[in-house]
Amino acid sequence: MIYLTKDDIKKVFSMREALDADKEALSWYSKGEANIPLRTNIDIPEYNGQSLYMPGYVGGENPALGMKIVSVYPDNIKHDLPSVPATMVVLDPKTGIVKAILDGTYLTQLRTGAFQGLATELLxxxxxxxxxxxxxxxxxxxxxxxxxxxxxxxxxxxxxxxxxxxxxxxxxxxxxxxxxxxxxxxxxxxxxxxxxxxxxxxxxxxxxxxxxxxxxxxxxxxxxxxxxxxxxxxxxxxxxxxxxxxxxxxxxxxxxxxxxxxxxxxxxxxxxxxxxxxxxxxxxxxxxxxxxxxxxxxxxxxxxxAALDVIVADRIVKRALVENSVVEI
Incomplete structure (x- = not known):
């Protein structure tokens, strides 16, 4: 299993590549080739927190499977920790085995920015x-x-x-x-x-x-x-x-x-x-x-x-493996 930080992702995956990955994800989604369950929210009242789980699978010619975990802990700021930490888990769709963990915060920024860019390019x-x-x-x-x-x-x-x-x-x-x-x-x-x-x-x-x-x-x-x-x-x-x-x-x-x-x-x-x-x-x-x-x-x-998260994350992992820009954990 590999781990990719924000800097790791930036080294191997450009905004243009994220645009293309988002385009692929949306195409399959609108073809009905995606299974995106409702987000699961878990409240943690004793710590003033909430944990959100967003799984997804996108089929097609090059399928992708994964889950993004986003937590909202406002009090983390008091401890010099991020208040909204996020992690992306990438699984092999053929075996169900976890193959990578990514910085979910930067992934979200990248795929969301690219999504807007795609709409801007098309419209x-x-x-x-x-x-x-x-x-x-x-x-x-x-x-x-x-x-x-x-x-x-x-x-x-x-x-x-x-x-x-x-x-x-x-x-x-x-x-x-x-x-x-x-x-x-x-x-x-x-x-x-x-x-x-x-x-x-x-x-x-x-x-x-x-x-x-x-x-x-x-x-x-x-x-x-x-x-x-x-x-x-x-x-x-x-x-x-x-x-x-x-x-x-x-x-x-x-x-x-x-x-x-x-x-x-x-x-x-x-x-x-x-x-x-x-x-x-x-x-x-x-x-x-x-x-x-x-x-x-x-x-x-x-x-x-979540269709965007799983496709973009999967393509990032594939590119990192090709570039050999990975950290094993």
Whole structure:
């Protein structure tokens, strides 16, 4: 059995490869070739903790099996430990034997960033030059890298409710990507000062209210809603959804059960099932159409699926074995 840290993964697996792995996972998912049970949550009240177990199997030509374990222990911070540790367990689908353990925190960042990047690649205008990233938490840098990977962006505006954190994020982005992209990174104090001029908007927060003014977006914009994953959270404004020409989900069942961005406007009859085009995997498989014109407003909403974790993790392990970049345990 092998163990792969964040640095191990970064050495052998690029964002582009993660994009391709996510595309493969979504394709098989939408073909009905994935078995993704409901997440199991275990409360640990005496330690103010919760442990979450997310197993999954994706079939097809190159099957993958695994389980991600995510724990939420807010008090860990007092002991200088991560409050949301995550671990990915990869099994051999042919034998059921555990073959690898990966850093689940970075895996989640990588596959989620790549997921948004895939939607941006498939749905945004190819000549998109400007983007807005809302939220600079743990997911922020991977979300930014994914956008930069799929579009030749000249400028990315960055917003966070903590202004100093947005500025620090831009400094870090300049350092991270100085030898890879020629993009300008600029923090903004008011998200709506730039929301009406950008070609791509990616919001990745846990906000319970819309993170930008949907009446200010321009024609042709593509919007990614990445952060909100409970019925109470809501990043995408209803006004944007109402005016959208095409709306896509990662998984229909997941979004309709968990995403407040969609559940809330549906409960108010502002949005109906008929307004939803389908799953991104269906678009990949050619079952539904994508953007129809440069002026279309397109929206992608994701809450995540274990199908991404198991496929991306499996492909990382295979690549690490080829590169001989492994640590045996």
């Amino acid at each position: 945004s205008n190819e000549d998109a030059k400007t983007a807005l990233l809302i939220g600079t938490g743990g997911q922020g840098m991977a979300q930014l890298e994914a956008m930069l990977t799929v579009r030749n962006l000249e400028k990315v505006y960055v917003f966070d409710i903590d202004k100093s954190r947005a500025k620090d994020f831009c400094d870090q982005a300049r350092n991270n990507f100085k030898n890879k992209f020629n993009t300008i990174f600029e923090s903004v104090d008011n998200v709506n000062d730039v929301s009406e001029m950008v070609d791509i908007i990616t919001t990745v927060t846990t906000s319970r209210k819309a993170t930008f003014d949907g009446s200010k977006i321009k024609k042709g914009v593509h919007i990614n809603g990445v952060g909100a994953y409970t019925p109470e959270m809501c990043e995408i404004p209803s006004s944007a959804l109402i005016n959208a020409d095409e709306i896509y989900f990662d998984t229909m069942d997941g979004v309709l059960a968990e995403a407040g961005d969609i559940i809330q406007p549906m409960n108010k009859n502002l949005l109906k099932n008929d307004n939803i085009n389908g799953e991104l995997g269906q678009l990949i498989n050619g079952n539904i159409s994508g953007r129809k014109s440069e002026d279309d407003i397109t929206i992608f909403k994701t809450v995540g699926t």
